[in-house]
Amino acid sequence: MSIKKHIPNIITCANLLSGVLAIVYTLQERSLECAAWCIVLAAVFDFFDGLVARALGVTSPIGKDLDSLADVVSFGVAPALLVYQGLSTLSGGSMLAYGVFILPAFAALRLAKFNHDERQTMSFLGLPVPSNALFWIGASFALESIQYTIGSQLTLITYLVLAVLFSALMVSDLPMFSFKLKKAPLKALWRQILLVIIAIAAILTRGWFGCSLTIIAYVFLSLLPVKEE
Template sequence: MKQIPNLFTLTNLFLGAVAIVFALQTQSVLIYTNDEFASSFNIPENLSVAALLLFFAAVVDFLDGFVARLFKATSEMGKQLDSLADVVSFGVAPGVIVYQLLRMSYAQEEMGLDVSIFLLLPAFLISCAAAYRLAKFNIDTTQQYGFKGVPTPAVGLLIASFPLILHFPSGFININEWLINKWFLYSVIIVVSWLMVSNLPLLALKFKNFSFKNNQPQFILIALGIVAVLLLRWLAIPVIFIAYIILSLLFKNKQST
């Protein structure tokens, strides 16, 4: 029984590793016209499959903690194993996805297929920040009802939503051009990396009880999330992410860090 939670954790790691394989098999499709190299751009299915695998990994990541508490099988080894799995699934795999999106962004430009790898490597700052964030979390015993810095899985899911937004665009807002814009992607790298390693006080989505007064930001975030998913499809993920940051800052005095 004690090893059952670890099996869930290893499944998380396995899904992250497979996601990396799919992301690396991406082949971009570009169609050029004579209008100053204007192009239409298709995001390959393999990148979307990689993104979906990360969402499955997040579900398994949630379940391993639940199962550990259910079987009273929490352990220091399980904690360390969970962080190692998260580095792969929500650190390395999202870094590869951003790497590929950057590569596709440059590929739209004239001679972009010959882009220097040094212009693409900043994507892995996300992976480094994720590893640092997880190590810091493991030695900090004060983050039970509040986080210091954005949790790595939250950033991983934000990045994973990008290929899915491109593949299944919302009917309300079209941000596809942003998601394959190199400057937007570089900005995302800087912002999410800083958010992970910072000491910004953020909400842990744990309920102390079922009182609305004591869990107001959590209930608001859930309500916003449901509405966003119904209206925006995969674009709901970035909206929920931004709402999470804003609500955390607005209700920071209610957090116990």
């Protein structure tokens, strides 16, 4: 039996384990930064499992389902818990902080929708769950500074509104570009190139919050009309 057909699933399991570690770090409050890095690592594994599966010609329905299960944990539960911990501390244990757990529910709904949508082969409809996770990583590290600016109660309300907004984005039909490799002239990839430049600049200047700024830029760049070649 060839081992190559198991390689993508091993990478997907690494994604899942990274998400689990992020949850453990968050619950134990050992290092929220380590939790954030685990989610980023999960995103790296998530990018490569599909790439490797296509390169080896070993894509399968089981691999697709496993990928979705891993993504719910790594990009739904883990970032929501990271934000919840911050909001709960900020609000003195307010029950409203539980509202951010709408995110993993809609992440699961988005992934189930994606698995049965044949229109999303080279691009996306709706915000991908890894992008959602990256936004909330940055948002979790911005909590303290936002609190000092607008106050605890308004910060909590703002984050709950954002949770509803990003949940809607995940299940929307908003066309969004991807980084999936395809044969295209360089000028046709201007949005991808610009987003990479924005990401580097944002992260270098704003740290973790740069992740949130990058995803906001991603959404706005996806809204721009693209001239068909």
